[in-house]
Amino acid sequence: MKRAEQVTFGGSGLNRAAHLRGDAAAMAQATAHLSARCLLVWRGKLLLHVDGLDRLAWVPIDHPLVTDGPGGESDIPIFLGLDDTGAALFAHDISGWTAKGLDTSTVGAFVDKSEQQHPDLPEGQVFAELRRVMTRLSPRDAELAATAKAVIGWHSTHKFCARCGAASDMVQSGWQRSCPACGGQHFPRTDPVVIMLITHGNDVLMGRSPGWPEGMYSLLAGFVEPGETLEAAVRREVLEEAGIPVGRVGYLASQPWPFPASLMFGCEGEALARDIKVDPVELEDAIWVGRSEMMQVFAGDHPTILPARKGAIAHFLLQNWLADTLD
Numbered sequence: 001m002k003r004a005e006q007v008t009f010g011g012s013g014l015n016r017a018a019h020l021r022g023d024a025a026a027m028a029q030a031t032a033h034l035s036a037r038c039l040l041v042w043r044g045k046l047l048l049h050v051d052g053l054d055r056l057a058w059v060p061i062d063h064p065l066v067t068d069g070p071g072g073e074s075d076i077p078i079f080l081g082l083d084d085t086g087a088a089l090f091a092h093d094i095s096g097w098t099a100k101g102l103d104t105s106t107v108g109a110f111v112d113k114s115e116q117q118h119p120d121l122p123e124g125q126v127f128a129e130l131r132r133v134m135t136r137l138s139p140r141d142a143e144l145a146a147t148a149k150a151v152i153g154w155h156s157t158h159k160f161c162a163r164c165g166a167a168s169d170m171v172q173s174g175w176q177r178s179c180p181a182c183g184g185q186h187f188p189r190t191d192p193v194v195i196m197l198i199t200h201g202n203d204v205l206m207g208r209s210p211g212w213p214e215g216m217y218s219l220l221a222g223f224v225e226p227g228e229t230l231e232a233a234v235r236r237e238v239l240e241e242a243g244i245p246v247g248r249v250g251y252l253a254s255q256p257w258p259f260p261a262s263l264m265f266g267c268e269g270e271a272l273a274r275d276i277k278v279d280p281v282e283l284e285d286a287i288w289v290g291r292s293e294m295m296q297v298f299a300g301d302h303p304t305i306l307p308a309r310k311g312a313i314a315h316f317l318l319q320n321w322l323a324d325t326l327d
């Protein structure tokens with residue numbers, strides 16, 4: 001798909017400078033650079049400029065919140081890469097921060113519209129939820145934000161060695177965990193998910209999961225299982241969830257989805273039959289939606305179906321299907 005990388009989180013060609021991660025001298029030099037800066041992450045939320053919420057806010061790498069702040073899931077700042085001037089970019093988790101009167105009731109919820117101002121940071125810089133702001137960020141900021149959130153999220157759930165259970169240490173500037181007891185080495189995981197645009201003539205297959213907001217339908221999706229190809233995962237998921245056999249399957253575009261650690265593989269597939277048989281455990285409903293009806297959905301004029309969430313690859317694939325730009 002020619003436009004594949006135009007998807008939200010589609011990448012910006014960030015120089016990750018992976019060769020520097022394990023080089024202590026190089027990292028010390030990078031950290032000493034005057035422009036070295038750090039993105040703060042608090043309970044999965046990113047620090048942004050409140051006016052517009054459209055760009056990341058950075059602190060100098062020697063800011064007290066980085067050097068001796070409350071700490072969180074990252075013991076050391078995680079090296080994200082180099083900016084276009086060669087300055088080093090880091091991310092640091094300060095989830096340990098709690099303040100009196102801080103309202104955390106919606107933090108981590110499906111929709112978190114709250115913003116938090118840290119007393120030691122300049123006015124106008126707040127922590128905000130990435131899903132809420134992802135479509136406003138530049139491709140570079142979106143890549144940095146997704147990377148920071150995913151790696152920090154991985155550290156938060158992988159503090160102990162999966163082989164022997166001992167506490168493990170962050171190494172490689174945050175890109176690896178090493179077990180001092182058994183020598184086990186662990187790497188940030190990314191879970192592959194297929195999401196598929198299944199068509200039959202001019203209709204597309206849409207489903208909704210139990211518990212979704214009323215009227216919300218999206219493309220079917222599911223985790224790829226060990227030993228499975230992407231094509232097989234597409235066919236299995238659609239057959240399991242909607243009872244539809246799928247013939248030809250093709251790859252369209254991918255999207256890192258750091259909620260918490262997925263890589264979405266956008267695929268297309270041709271349905272070989274139309275009769276839907278929903279698996280009630282997986283889906284609440286599945287329907288065929290025609291092209292003109294989907295245009296109505298996207299225009300916000302449909303009486304019962306809401307458009308897919310902007311920024312999600314489902315929205316991107318449907319939009320390109322409507323515009324006939326999947327090639």
Ligand SMILES: [Zn+2]
Nearest residue numbers: 161164179182
């Ligand atoms: Zn171990």
